[in-house]
Amino acid sequence: MFFVDTIELSGLGNRSYLAGGAHTAVAVDPPRDIDQVIAAAARRGVRISHVVETHIHNDYVSGGLELARVSGAAYLVPAAARVSFERTAVHDGDRVEIDEGLTLRALATPGHTPHHTSYVLEESGRAVAVFTGGSLLMGTVGRPDLVEPRLTEGLARAQHASAHRLAAELADETPVLPTHGFGSFCSSAQATGAATTIGKEKQVNEALVRDVDTFVADLLAGLEDVPAYYAHMGPANAAGPAPVDLTPPAIADAEDIAARLAAGEWVVDLRSRVAFAQGHVAGSFNFEVHGQLATYLAWLIPWGKPVTLLAESPEQLATAQRELTRVGIDRPAAAAVGGPASWLREGEAPASFRRATFAELAERRTADVVVVLDVRRDSERAGGHVQGALHIPVHTLHRRLDEIPAGEVWVHCAGGMRAAIAASLLDAAGRDVVAVDDGFQAAVAAGLTVRESHGDGSTA
Known part of the structure; x- marks a missing residue:
């Protein structure tokens, strides 16, 4: 018997997967904070033997390289992806054994990127799931405009062809397990539903129900702004991301917070918008920790600008740190826990609106x-x-x-x-x-x- 566990990255609107059998497993498109993948494997009592990437991601920093290093797993990356680290190059049709009777077959599905590859999980030769990354999503496809403007239309046409290849080669009952499409801006539209199959997608997916010219025209017309931080994610993933450091940052007192604001640094209040409106440090910005923090903070902040985090609890701060490492904001300059009473200097009053x-x-x-x-x-x-x-x-x-x-x-x-x-x-x-x-x-x-x-x- 096989299993597939889903690892939700709700803040970024993505999913990663751990799939395997009785003894070993493969991690698909793992997040930067690899401890949760390791924990999932431990709960299953399996060893991670393979780590695979469907593509070089543009919306988050991958944990694939570090997970492979820590676990001793083989690191599989599409052969056409230009990277600066050692990996096992994957070509269309390649197969690897994950566990007894369980194999992973590479299926070239360009469109989201030129090198994009899906992976078909097969048990005793029968497809039991397909990991589609940024190719076939739930009701839509991954956007084709994240690589280079000159390639966008060609990649959109490739998305249509890749979707049809998946639909033609896999049985209708095959579960489709994408990485993007749950709020990620890598999706060309909001995904629909909680689960899907090849058969369901044949009925509703825009790439499978429209002719190629109509599909491409509608897809390109619907593309909106790309988050600014995406420009930094692909290069970081191609170079090989460094391990994360989730230890608590330096503690900032009221004087330090004021000095950082005076220096033009960003001070970010992670509390709820209700609490922030009632009272906050003047000059600070409100990005709720559970409100797509990583996406919007990384999108707005000038890249590389020091950021100090203000949280109401150590748990809130730790959650924010974890979220931000996924988009390359690795170490806050400082942090403070509590509320405005401890973040303001003597005699200062909180701001409100x-x-x-x-x-x-x-x-x-x-x-x-x-x-x-x-x-x-x-x-x-x-x-x-x-x-x-x-x-x-x-x-x-x-x-x-x-x-x-x-x-x-x-x-x-x-x-x-x-x-x-x-x-x-x-x-x-x-x-x-x-x-x-x-x-x-x-x-x-x-x-x-x-x-x-x-x-x-x-x-x-």
Whole structure:
């Protein structure tokens, strides 16, 4: 009998896998913090004999090289991937034995990257799962624009062909186990469902239900901004990431926090947006530890800028450290645990700002003129927006603060998390800000929204 264990990386919207038999196992696309993969193997009582990469990742730092070193496993990487370390080069059709009667077969599936490779898990010659990485996802595919702009259309066409190869060569009941698509920006669209098979994907996947030209046109039209930190992930993975250090960082007191802010460093408050709005260190930014911290902090912070973390507990700090190592922010400059009372110098008062609902925004707009700032992505805004709202996606806001008119700013997103980030940026810049902490459907109910208009007068 075989097993497949899923290792969720919910903050990044990815999954890694451990699959094997009675004695040995393979780790697929492992995260940077390899201890959880090792723990999964220990729970199964198996030795990790192989570590495989479907591709050189652009959205997170891989733990594959270190896991192979620590476990003594063979490290399998697609042969066409240009890397600076020793590995076992994998070609289309290669097979390796994972356990008795259990093999892994490489299947070239270019598209997400030119060298992308899927792996078919076979028990006694029968396919029992396919690890599709950034190729065939749940209802969609991995985006083809992360390598080089000149390659994007060709890679999009390759994605279509790779999806059809998987569908043609594997039985309908074969489980499809992708790495991306659970919130990762490596996905060309939001994945659908919790589990899928080849047969299900034949019915719903955009690469399998559309002709190639329609698929490519729609795929390219739907691509949005790439997180800025992606530019650093591929090179780090190709060079061979260093082992992680998750030991606690240096402790910062109130004087040190103030000095770091004065020096232009980033001080990041990991607490909930409710707690931050009620009271925080002036000049600090709010990235909730459980609110896609790694994605949005790594996207916004100037790469290499020292960051000090403020947490309400040691556990919260440890969680943040683990998340950030996955995107190459390896060591915080310093950290403090507690709350504003211990983070502020004597005589300093905490800063704060209001939180509100869309219903309150509707009431306020009837009585006064306020600036409404929409920090959602372009595709979200196209589906409907608050009439008259200024649109600046949150990942560009720190560079565009001077575009926001004078006055009280009511900032919103789709649910509150990104609005809290934006509100903290505005608050740190000295603006009078109100964070709309509400679901966007409430804006519709309050009569605030209109649909995106086109030149012909229609809406969409």
